[in-house]
Amino acid sequence: MSDLRKDPTRGHWVLVRPAGEAPPASGDCPFCPGSESRTPPEIVAYRKDGSAPDGPGWSVRVVPEIDPYFSVEREVGRVGVGLYDKVPPRGATELIIEGPEHDLTPARMDEARWEQVLWMYRDRLRDLKKDPAIRDILITRRYKKPGSRITHPYSRVVAVPVIFDDVRRQLIQCREYYEYKRRCVFCDIIRQEVADEERVIRLTPHFVALVPYAARSPYEAWILPRQHACAFEQALTPDAAADLAALLRGHFRTLASLPGDPSFEMVLYTAPNQAAKLLPGEWSSIAEDFHWHLEITPSPDRLSQIGGIHVNDLPPEEAARRLREAWA
């Protein structure tokens, strides 16, 4: 039984989720064409030849994650546990399989492929935001050197019934800046960085790729749309998609050429679901003060948090019991 638990001293959320069964080891990849029956039924796919769902013929295919962190079947609603808060992990965890080729990497994906992936990001965001129980969605793309369990290229969509901790911090900070300046902080950053040039990696008609002023790790990079918009899924145009695809291709090729071919994680930050019930005044100025963008950071090998939501596979009650017993 999973719980989404709120820590009352820091305000962060933790997904407490007892470790599930590991999927059986298998020599062949469940994401390759011909193995469609080994995933849950597909949610949607781009198929150019009118091929049937759950068979070959797709170029991008979306499936629910097996043993998902969040899923739609669960009930909605906050529950108090004494002074604590918990929420059932209602939401969705989907995998966007980026192509039929098993060994494709972000550095070798061509622009047409990236464009398709970006349109699928848009489609999934639009569809999931129809559910008012979903408050926030992040799309992440991890790259690990060959050797990890599944190397077939995919992005992960995680839709949750709370605001991601990391997003909430941005929203609060952006709103404070906006209330003081009446300008979007990201727009001001773009203006300053483009003029300054020192931290700019690449400037294109629609985007700027830069290393942020307070980068948390070497080679952290942000891709910011030069035109203000709070939501990726509303703002993507064919021109912008082509421009972004070329930028992603170039950036990932660059990363792959760095010493050690570093692992990384790309996160798409877009506005929370404005169709969800919000607290009064909660994000009233979100359209003006938030600015969708991508962040690409070197990533640890083990997934222990998503957007600031920590994932803990040992329930605290069980940990305490084991520690009490081990004390003697």
Next chain:
Amino acid sequence: MSDLRKDPTRGHWVLVRPAGEAPPASGDCPFCPGSESRTPPEIVAYRKDGSAPDGPGWSVRVVPEIDPYFSVEREVGRVGVGLYDKVPPRGATELIIEGPEHDLTPARMDEARWEQVLWMYRDRLRDLKKDPAIRDILITRRYKKPGSRITHPYSRVVAVPVIFDDVRRQLIQCREYYEYKRRCVFCDIIRQEVADEERVIRLTPHFVALVPYAARSPYEAWILPRQHACAFEQALTPDAAADLAALLRGHFRTLASLPGDPSFEMVLYTAPNQAAKLLPGEWSSIAEDFHWHLEITPSPDRLSQIGGIHVNDLPPEEAARRLREAWA
């Protein structure tokens, strides 16, 4: 040249600090008795026999860290960089060498030793808080399995000119709770957990050790003083110190008995420096709403952040330059 830089979109601080020279490798430990000349001059030591500073005869010895993250020589003052903020990393980084024995581990330190270490924590906090340029101090104790560079047991004191991001989040959350309830959230947690028992590891006259409701990782544990106080260095009494020493000894022996003898980090959270200039009303209710405590969490092997301040050893300008050059 190090900078402490603030990210305007999340509000976090990053210490940008070009990688220093690694200390020369050496077969013998600079923290062992007889090697005192290999550290910077000691700040203070407990010496029972009146032995001279920087020679043997000590039981606990405090030295500045070589190549410190923060140091007192630097100038004070915030500087704007366009819309960004930076602060010189004025402060202190000190190592509390916990005993002359090279191979001592937290699991094998006896209660008398822990008591001495706790009193030294208090002494350093009291002394450093005399400097109004220091706003916040964390003391951390990392344990790694044998094989890391320096195994001699020590704690690290990090005093900084800003509020640690992790502490700031606690202060904000605690104040919100207090403003609503007129009670300390930690006091309420203690009351609920002691009654509930399920997550309690150990209850002593002065403390409760528990696994927090929203533990971020397996075996995360908090040690909370049952008597409300915001600052460790004001609250420590001989009775409490003896009680806490016994609790730490038992807990670390328990951790060492877990499968794999896990690495961990202990952090002492105490109120920020109330002698520092605070913004009006900033932490006006801190004595009522903050509650000092210890948190013990499994730790990653590489130190990349302290109290939420990330440490980045590649300046963003240099990273951008390298990425621009590698783009082609």
